[in-house]
Amino acid sequence: MNHHVSDPNEAARSRAEQAPDPEIVDAEIEEPGGAALEPVRPPPPARLTHHPSSGGLxxxxxxxxxxxxxxxxxxxxxxxxAIPWGFWGGVLLAFVAYFLITGTQGFWSIMDIAWAMVALTVGLVLFRFGKRSSRRxxxxxxxxxxxxxxxxxxxxxxxxxxxxxxxxxxxxxxxxxxxxxxxxxxxxxxxxxxxxxxxxxxxxxxxxxxxxxxxxxxxxxxxxxxxxxxxxxxxxxxxxxxxxxxxxx
The missing domain is CATH 2.30.29 (PH-domain like)
Structure with missing residues (x-):
C-alpha cells in the first residue's frame, strides 16, 4: 500500500484558497428582490481641520x-x-478736562497753563489719528x-x-x-x-x-x-x- 505524505504548507494554502474572501461574501448578500447589496462601512470620523490657521477669538x-x-x-x-493710542488719547483728554474743571483756582502760573496746553494738544492728536482699539x-x-x-x-x-x-x-x-x-x-x-x-x-x-x-x-x-x-x-x-x-x- 502506497502512503502519500502531504506538505503541511500545501495543505494550508489549499484551505486558504477554498475559503471565500470576506469582501466577496459581503458582495454576494442579496436582497429579497435579487439585487446585490454593497458592503456597509461606517463613515470616517469628522476631524477639525487646522486650516485656515488660528487667529484667536x-x-x-x-x-x-x-x-x-x-x-x-x-x-x-x-x-x-498693537497699542490703542486713540484710546489713551481719550484718557489723557479726560484727565486734562478734569484738571481744568477742578483746579482752576489753584493754577494760574505760566508753567501750569503750558503743561495743560501741551497735554491737551497731545491728547487731541492721539484721539484724532490713533486707533481706538487693539482689534482689527x-x-x-x-x-x-x-x-x-x-x-x-x-x-x-x-x-x-x-x-x-x-x-x-x-x-x-x-x-x-x-x-x-x-x-x-x-x-x-x-x-x-x-x-x-x-x-x-x-x-x-x-x-x-x-x-x-x-x-x-x-x-x-x-x-x-x-x-x-x-x-x-x-x-x-x-x-x-x-x-x-x-x-x-
Missing part, C-alpha cells in the same frame, strides 16, 4: 455685502502688540454665490484690503456642492494666544465637507446671537440643516 462677527453675488464674513480680532477688522471668509464657493484668505487680511477681484486666490476654496452640513457648537477656547491656560466658553461656526472635515467659518466668538444669524444665513442659502453640538446643546 472673533469679536463682532458680521456679514458684509461686497456685490450682488459676493458676501464677506468679517470679525474683529486682537492684534498682538479681518475677513474670515468670502461667499461667492455666482461661482458657488467659499474662499478662505491665504492669510489674515484686513477687511478693507480684500476686494472682489482677489476672490478665488485664497488658500482654501470649497464649492457649495462639497458642503454637506453647517455645524454650530459651543466650545472651550483659550482666552488669548498668550494665555492658553485660561479657557472661556465660545461659539464656533463650521461647515462639514464630503471628506468629513470640519472647516471653521467663525473659529470662536463670544457673540452667540451674531454667529447664529450667520449660520442661519449660510444654511438657508445652501439649503442645508444646522447641527447643534458641543457644550450647552
Amino acid at each position: 472673533v469679536y463682532e462677527p458680521i456679514v458684509r455685502q461686497v456685490s450682488h453675488t459676493e458676501f464677506q464674513v468679517c470679525g474683529r480680532r486682537e492684534v498682538s502688540g 477688522l479681518d475677513v474670515l471668509c468670502a461667499l461667492d454665490f455666482e461661482r458657488e464657493m467659499i474662499v478662505w484668505p491665504a492669510a489674515t487680511e484686513s477687511a478693507s484690503g480684500v476686494s472682489q477681484g482677489s476672490l478665488g486666490s485664497g488658500e482654501l476654496v470649497l464649492n457649495f456642492e462639497e458642503i454637506e452640513e453647517v455645524v454650530f457648537a459651543m466650545i472651550d477656547y483659550p482666552l488669548s494666544q498668550r494665555k492658553n491656560d485660561v479657557d472661556v466658553h465660545a461659539f464656533t461656526l463650521l461647515v462639514r465637507d464630503g471628506e468629513q472635515r470640519l472647516i471653521p467659518v467663525i473659529e470662536a466668538t463670544p457673540a452667540k446671537g451674531a454667529a447664529h444669524e450667520i449660520a442661519k444665513m449660510i444654511a438657508g442659502q445652501l439649503r442645508l440643516n444646522i447641527s447643534y453640538v458641543g457644550n450647552g446643546f
